[in-house]
Amino acid sequence: MAEGRESRTEKPTPRRLQKAREKGQIARSREVPPALVLLGGMVLLYYAGQSMVHSLASQMRDLLRMRAPSEITVSYLQDVLQTAALQLAPNAGLLMAVALTLGIAANAIQGGLALSWKALGFRFERLSPANGLARVFSKNGLVELAKSTLLIVVVAAIAYRVLAENMAVYPRLVVMGPGQLLYWMGTITHQIFIRVAVFLAVLALADYGFQKYRFIEQMKMTKQEVREEFKELEGDPLVRARIRRIQRELARRRMMAEVPRADVVITNPTHYAVALSYKMESMDAPRVVAKGVGFLALKIKELAQQHNVPMVENRALAQTLYRTVDIGEQIPASLYQAVAEILAYIYKARSAWNHAR
Numbered sequence: 155m156a157e158g159r160e161s162r163t164e165k166p167t168p169r170r171l172q173k174a175r176e177k178g179q180i181a182r183s184r185e186v187p188p189a190l191v192l193l194g195g196m197v198l199l200y201y202a203g204q205s206m207v208h209s210l211a212s213q214m215r216d217l218l219r220m221r222a223p224s225e226i227t228v229s230y231l232q233d234v235l236q237t238a239a240l241q242l243a244p245n246a247g248l249l250m251a252v253a254l255t256l257g258i259a260a261n262a263i264q265g266g267l268a269l270s271w272k273a274l275g276f277r278f279e280r281l282s283p284a285n286g287l288a289r290v291f292s293k294n295g296l297v298e299l300a301k302s303t304l305l306i307v308v309v310a311a312i313a314y315r316v317l318a319e320n321m322a323v324y325p326r327l328v329v330m331g332p333g334q335l336l337y338w339m340g341t342i343t344h345q346i347f348i349r350v351a352v353f354l355a356v357l358a359l360a361d362y363g364f365q366k367y368r369f370i371e372q373m374k375m376t377k378q379e380v381r382e383e384f385k386e387l388e389g390d391p392l393v394r395a396r397i398r399r400i401q402r403e404l405a406r407r408r409m410m411a412e413v414p415r416a417d418v419v420i421t422n423p424t425h426y427a428v429a430l431s432y433k434m435e436s437m438d439a440p441r442v443v444a445k446g447v448g449f450l451a452l453k454i455k456e457l458a459q460q461h462n463v464p465m466v467e468n469r470a471l472a473q474t475l476y477r478t479v480d481i482g483e484q485i486p487a488s489l490y491q492a493v494a495e496i497l498a499y500i501y502k503a504r505s506a507w508n509h510a511r
């Protein structure tokens with residue numbers, strides 16, 4: 155097992171990362187959503203907190219001014235609770251909407267919203283106490299414990315420091331009115347929470363970097379796995395070779411089918427054969443419809459002879475056409491004159507033969 159892990163030296167391929175994503179496995183920090191929600195909530199309260207407090211105070215006054223009936227019934231209490239809920243709904247709904255939006259955004263910025271039904275599936279091993287204890291005392295479990303301990307210590311230190319900074323205010327709290335008392339309590343609480351939110355943001359960034367590094371390390375592959383994946387994507391070499399062989403055979407058959415319709419076959423005389431076709435009304439220049447060397451050249455010449463296609467021996471032209479012009483392409487301008495002379499000769503000979511008949 156140790157040797158297998160040590161051999162995982164290759165970076166994960168995009169396909170491996172995509173498969174992990176389909177299973178719901180991505181680099182994700184649990185600290186990012188609460189940090190972003192808390193920081194966003196503090197910013198919202200900083201800008202809209204005063205108006206929200208005034209709104210709540212007004213709603214509270216309205217509730218306290220309501221006259222209670224001589225006999226308090228269940229229906230009356232239901233009406234009071236319903237009225238209070240409707241009045242609190244806008245502020246509570248705003249806070250919940252901001253928290254929900256920031257929670258979704260926190261997951262989205264960590265690699266998108268990876269929705270996977272496989273991750274939601276039921277697995278019996280999750281119920282195993284042994285597996286649960288293994289997770290608790292694993293390296294990841296110890297890291298999570300260290301983070302939780304650090305968070306508690308830092309939050310306690312921040313709260314103590316803020317309380318110490320406002321020590322001069324506490325003796326005067328007993329003589330303050332309700333409005334001033336709420337103001338100072340809100341101010342001190344906001345100072346504590348905003349500093350905790352900043353600390354959580356820093357912790358979340360560091361933890362996300364660590365989680366991404368750990369995820370990439372877990373996804374690393376061995377050289378053999380990379381080769382197998384490449385083989386899976388590209389196909390077995392033997393199968394690919396067979397496919398290429400079949401493709402070449404089909405292309406050769408299509409090429410040989412064009413030989414009977416060619417206007418001329420230029421030969422080497424024995425090693426090269428190039429078949430040309432020229433339709434004055436549809437082509438700008440003659441086009442190579444078939445070419446071959448060795449055995450394939452012999453087959454082209456046999457077909458040409460069977461279908462009375464003229465053959466002209468021109469060693470230099472045959473080699474040049476074979477090496478510089480692909481099948482289906484028109485000949486280059488530098489060869490126009492040489493090919494035109496051959497075609498003119500063939501057309502002249504064919505015309506003389508037709509007159510002789």
